Amino acid sequence: MIVAVAYKWAGDAQDAVVRTDGTVDFTRAKAVVSDYDAVAIAVGRKAADALGAELVGICVGGPDAATPMATKSALSRGLDRVVVSAEPGLGGSGPTRTALALADLVKGLGDVAVVFAGDSSIDLGAKMVPAVLGGALGWPTLTDVAGIEVVGAQTRVVRTLGAGVQELKVALPAVLAVATDAAALKAPGMKDVMAAARKPVAKIEVTELGPEGDIVTTAPLDGPARRGIKIDCSDPVSAANQLIESLRADGVLTPAGGRR
Amino acid sequence: MTNTYILVPGSAPTGGLMPIAAQFGGTTTLVVIGDRSQAEAAAESGADRVVWFPTGSDEPAEAFASAVARLVASEPGPVLAGRDPASRVLLGAAAAALGAPVIVGAREVNAVADGYRVTAEVFGGIALRTTEVDGPVALLVDGGATVDGCPPAPVIEQPVVGLPIAQLSLQVDKGAVAHLGSAARVVAVGRGLRSQDDLSLVKELATALGAELGCTRPLAEGLDWLGRDRYIGISGQQIAPELYLALGISGQLQHIAGARRADVIVAVNTDEKAPIVAEADYLLVGDLYDVVPALTSAMGATP
Numbered sequence: 001m002i003v004a005v006a007y008k009w010a011g012d013a014q015d016a017v018v019r020t021d022g023t024v025d026f027t028r029a030k031a032v033v034s035d036y037d038a039v040a041i042a043v044g045r046k047a048a049d050a051l052g053a054e055l056v057g058i059c060v061g062g063p064d065a066a067t068p069m070a071t072k073s074a075l076s077r078g079l080d081r082v083v084v085s086a087e088p089g090l091g092g093s094g095p096t097r098t099a100l101a102l103a104d105l106v107k108g109l110g111d112v113a114v115v116f117a118g119d120s121s122i123d124l125g126a127k128m129v130p131a132v133l134g135g136a137l138g139w140p141t142l143t144d145v146a147g148i149e150v151v152g153a154q155t156r157v158v159r160t161l162g163a164g165v166q167e168l169k170v171a172l173p174a175v176l177a178v179a180t181d182a183a184a185l186k187a188p189g190m191k192d193v194m195a196a197a198r199k200p201v202a203k204i205e206v207t208e209l210g211p212e213g214d215i216v217t218t219a220p221l222d223g224p225a226r227r228g229i230k231i232d233c234s235d236p237v238s239a240a241n242q243l244i245e246s247l248r249a250d251g252v253l254t255p256a257g258g259r260r
Numbered sequence: 261m262t263n264t265y266i267l268v269p270g271s272a273p274t275g276g277l278m279p280i281a282a283q284f285g286g287t288t289t290l291v292v293i294g295d296r297s298q299a300e301a302a303a304e305s306g307a308d309r310v311v312w313f314p315t316g317s318d319e320p321a322e323a324f325a326s327a328v329a330r331l332v333a334s335e336p337g338p339v340l341a342g343r344d345p346a347s348r349v350l351l352g353a354a355a356a357a358l359g360a361p362v363i364v365g366a367r368e369v370n371a372v373a374d375g376y377r378v379t380a381e382v383f384g385g386i387a388l389r390t391t392e393v394d395g396p397v398a399l400l401v402d403g404g405a406t407v408d409g410c411p412p413a414p415v416i417e418q419p420v421v422g423l424p425i426a427q428l429s430l431q432v433d434k435g436a437v438a439h440l441g442s443a444a445r446v447v448a449v450g451r452g453l454r455s456q457d458d459l460s461l462v463k464e465l466a467t468a469l470g471a472e473l474g475c476t477r478p479l480a481e482g483l484d485w486l487g488r489d490r491y492i493g494i495s496g497q498q499i500a501p502e503l504y505l506a507l508g509i510s511g512q513l514q515h516i517a518g519a520r521r522a523d524v525i526v527a528v529n530t531d532e533k534a535p536i537v538a539e540a541d542y543l544l545v546g547d548l549y550d551v552v553p554a555l556t557s558a559m560g561a562t563p
Binding site: 164 | 322323326345349352353356357360364377378381382383385390392393395400425427428431432477481488495502512513520521524525537538540542543544550554555558559
């Protein structure tokens with residue numbers, strides 16, 4: 001039996017820059033296995049141990065996703081092995097193309113009980129890949145998963161919703177996107193990094209790329225024009241009074257909370 | 261003729277989705293996964309018809325993803341859904357069944373020769389990207405407000421049996437829920453705050469302003485000082501309050517993309533060169549530890 005974890009080798013959007021033509025420059029964003037994905041691997045490790053299953057990382061991305069630095073980084077988080085599809089057509093691709101390539105990897109693995117994924121990718125943050133992956137496999141899919149417990153053939157999934165904590169029973173196999181706080185993270189130790197170098201990595205060629213729109217134009221999108229009024233803070237009390245006076249004049253401090 | 265689907269788990273709002281669906285031309289079908297009253301309410305939102313998947317009390321909308329995908333694939337057309345977790349799961353299943361690219365943050369659709377041209381906000385609204393798609397497309401759109409009062413559309417009931425997911429229990433935790441999305445005023449704090457104990461300073465100001473409390477990602481995820489439902493950014497909450505007060509927040513892209521649609525932005529920051537400066541209507545260059553208590557008492561002193 002296999003527990004799979006879908007992860008991404010990607011740069012953090014926090015370090016991306018929007019160019020004047022509206023394209024987004026990720027060159028300054030160093031690629032990593034994000035904390036979102038590390039949480040998914042940690043939850044996957046626990047589930048795999050409980051099930052007596054093997055924990056396999058699956059990854060699709062551009063050519064750099066198959067570099068030793070990328071695969072070792074994922075393996076040092078506790079995966080048993082990694083299967084990766086890496087080629088230019090998959091670098092920075094949208095949710096559907098990414099998820100369909102992941103679905104092919106899952107099918108190739110065989111006896112998969114659960115695919116875990118992180119809450120979000122750190123580069124695109126669309127939060128759609130687990131949903132399309134579940135759809136492509138025809139498997140039940142849930143997001144915001146805090147943990148799972150396997151009792152015999154039944155799987156209980158706990159998830160955190162805005163309204164509270166929900167416990168569900170889910171038929172396996174399933175795709176589960178984990179909540180950001182589903183597991184505590186610790187940095188991989190020297191032993192983990194050494195072990196990662198000896199774990200197997202398989203590269204799978206993609207036979208057909210999934211659908212993707214063609215980008216025709218991009219444009220920067222400025223937020224609403226801001227006034228940039230500077231209020232002198234040498235005297236905090238008068239600065240505070242001046243600000244509140246201005247905000248009242250703008251009509252955003254009305255007692256009832258304005259338009260809502 | 262094109263038929264556009266809007267996926268509606270429970271009482272998810274459709275105000276933002278209906279105008280985008282209309283841009284495809286043709287008819288609009290609402291696919292409601294919920295109880296009878298939710299289906300009937302949706303029927304009054306201006307669509308041409310409603311397909312209703314009735315849910316039992318222990319059946320979450322996600323359990324219907326395959327059924328929704330089969331419905332959409334039986335007569336393919338563009339599919340739209342909102343940003344909530346259940347909408348995403350349903351939209352993903354539909355996109356997989358149609359082989360449709362998913363585009364997040366769509367604002368405008370135009371028909372072209374063999375498909376559509378979709379203009380969408382990327383990274384929560386820092387740039388626009390226009391994409392051409394030569395087949396069906398799945399769009400994630402801001403749900404907007406609830407629409408009602410239109411003449412009721414016909415409701416077609418589609419019961420589903422043998423669902424793969426069932427709810428066992430639900431513990432409602434009302435006290436802890438943040439309502440950032442609908443708050444008129446939001447006070448948010450970043451790494452300028454030195455310790456968790458100092459949150460009380462910020463909370464007092466939020467109370468004085470009648471504001472919800474928000475934060476940047478490190479405070480919610482790295483430091484765990486506030487719940488993750490309170491963090492604002494590309495991958496967190498994306499909000500549009502009347503007033504947004506950014507305290508000790510440098511204003512990195514990841515964060516500011518979540519707050520850019522605020523009417524008025526106030527920044528309190530020690531660094532005059534921080535990115536937040538360009539995004540602010542009012543800028544107070546100073547230490548939040550001096551400015552915040554002064555603001556709280558100024559709010560308390562004036563009616």
